[in-house]
Amino acid sequence: MKIKKFEKKLWLASPTMHGEEQMFVKEAFDTNWVSTLGENINQLEKSICEYIGCKYAVGLSAGTASLHLAVKMAGVKPGDKVFCSDLTFAATVNPVTYEKAIPVFIDSEYETWNMDPVALKRAFEKYPEVKVVVVSYLYGTPAKIDEILAICNEYNAVLIEDAAESLGATYKGKQTGNFGSFNAISFNGNKIITCSSGGMFLTNDEKAANEVRKLSTQAREIAPWYQHEEIGYNYRMSNIVAGIGRGQILHLDEHIASKKRIYDRYKESLSDLPITMNPFMDCTEPNFWLSCMTVNEDSMCYQKRDNCNASFNTEAGKSCPTEILEKLAEYNAEGRPIWKPMHMQPIYKGCDFISSDEGVDVGADIFERGICLPSDIKMTDEQQDIVIEIIKSCF
Ligand SMILES: *Cc1c(COP(=O)(O)O)cnc(C)c1O
Numbered sequence: 001m002k003i004k005k006f007e008k009k010l011w012l013a014s015p016t017m018h019g020e021e022q023m024f025v026k027e028a029f030d031t032n033w034v035s036t037l038g039e040n041i042n043q044l045e046k047s048i049c050e051y052i053g054c055k056y057a058v059g060l061s062a063g064t065a066s067l068h069l070a071v072k073m074a075g076v077k078p079g080d081k082v083f084c085s086d087l088t089f090a091a092t093v094n095p096v097t098y099e100k101a102i103p104v105f106i107d108s109e110y111e112t113w114n115m116d117p118v119a120l121k122r123a124f125e126k127y128p129e130v131k132v133v134v135v136s137y138l139y140g141t142p143a144k145i146d147e148i149l150a151i152c153n154e155y156n157a158v159l160i161e162d163a164a165e166s167l168g169a170t171y172k173g174k175q176t177g178n179f180g181s182f183n184a185i186s187f188n189g190n191k192i193i194t195c196s197s198g199g200m201f202l203t204n205d206e207k208a209a210n211e212v213r214k215l216s217t218q219a220r221e222i223a224p225w226y227q228h229e230e231i232g233y234n235y236r237m238s239n240i241v242a243g244i245g246r247g248q249i250l251h252l253d254e255h256i257a258s259k260k261r262i263y264d265r266y267k268e269s270l271s272d273l274p275i276t277m278n279p280f281m282d283c284t285e286p287n288f289w290l291s292c293m294t295v296n297e298d299s300m301c302y303q304k305r306d307n308c309n310a311s312f313n314t315e316a317g318k319s320c321p322t323e324i325l326e327k328l329a330e331y332n333a334e335g336r337p338i339w340k341p342m343h344m345q346p347i348y349k350g351c352d353f354i355s356s357d358e359g360v361d362v363g364a365d366i367f368e369r370g371i372c373l374p375s376d377i378k379m380t381d382e383q384q385d386i387v388i389e390i391i392k393s394c395f
Helices: 020-030 039-052 063-073 094-098 117-126 145-154 206-215 239-249 252-269 321-330 362-369 381-393
Strands: 056-060 081-085 102-106 132-136 158-162 182-186 199-203 275-277 292-295 303-305 310-312 370-372
Touching (some): 020 039, 020 239, 039 199, 063 132, 063 158, 063 182, 063 199, 063 206, 081 117, 102 117, 132 145, 199 206, 252 381, 303 321, 310 321, 321 370, 362 370
Parallel strands (some): 081 102, 081 132, 132 158, 158 182
Antiparallel strands (some): 182 199, 275 292, 292 370, 303 310
16 A cells, blocks of 8 residues: 555644634624623524523533533532443533532443433433433434433423533434433534534523523623622623634534535545444434444454553454554544544543443443544545545554
């Protein structure tokens, strides 16, 4: 194989701007709405409500801030246990810890890589007092939402959706971020659309939306002076940031179509290899934010990972995430291991982890065998074909 290194780095997922973003930012400058108030925020909140189909959206400084206030709105108190997705980014879970509550990690299933309803049910049998569940939709793929909601209803628990990675994905035709009571999306730089940073709190509950607006601006009471009766935060979105989002949301569907095309091309071209693409259910339409794959179990070469390092042995016909990632990096393309499960993270050592059965650990298995592939929508077909050749050369 004679492949030339990419001259410009091929990213996992980087911002894709179109031009309108600058126009809305300029408008904010021209009218001097350069703060956390203004038309860009109002219009972006309105567009997101219309797109998702929810009643209220509150623009905040980050997806993490949105999740933090969602956890507060769900009534989580210090010492409470909260059921959380295990195979996810730490931002799903950290807000639970900000409130001095205790996460209990729920294992994934193999059909979507998300929270396993069977494991969730077992968790409620062990801790029937739990009142809040935080589910994330990994890489833009919806979970088994009906099953998860049915269990939440059975145990009178509130569902929080972390839809940070799944903006635009649907489950039975309905947008993610519109199933839970208090939900979050993110506009971080690597997400399907970005405001450079930022996020939104989503709900159909008017009281909660108003409370989040108040808490995100230092919890000021209506009074002639700064009057405070609860602890607030400086979490509001900036009108400049929102201007970028107003330009981006015009292109959300186009971004999803490009991501899907990338996923389909990987799936087709890698079909001869002993690998499996990240799966999804027929009743869902993911946003295909990241294309991922796992190396089939019997085609894994020897791979060893300790806390911060990895090594492997080359074997003909076999490979592993470490080998593929090293090879991609050699050619200046960015891949990434599957997010390391929360129950394997040193910060969450000692938290309970519940799977579908004793000894089962789906999350650890997907982490061991899985990688995220370059999924940037500015990647050309020719560049993607080279990535595909690089992956093939590892086996
Ligand atoms: C990106 C992300 C977040 C956090 O969003 P920020 O806007 O970066 O704070 C939360 N959860 C998941 C699953 C994410 O991928």
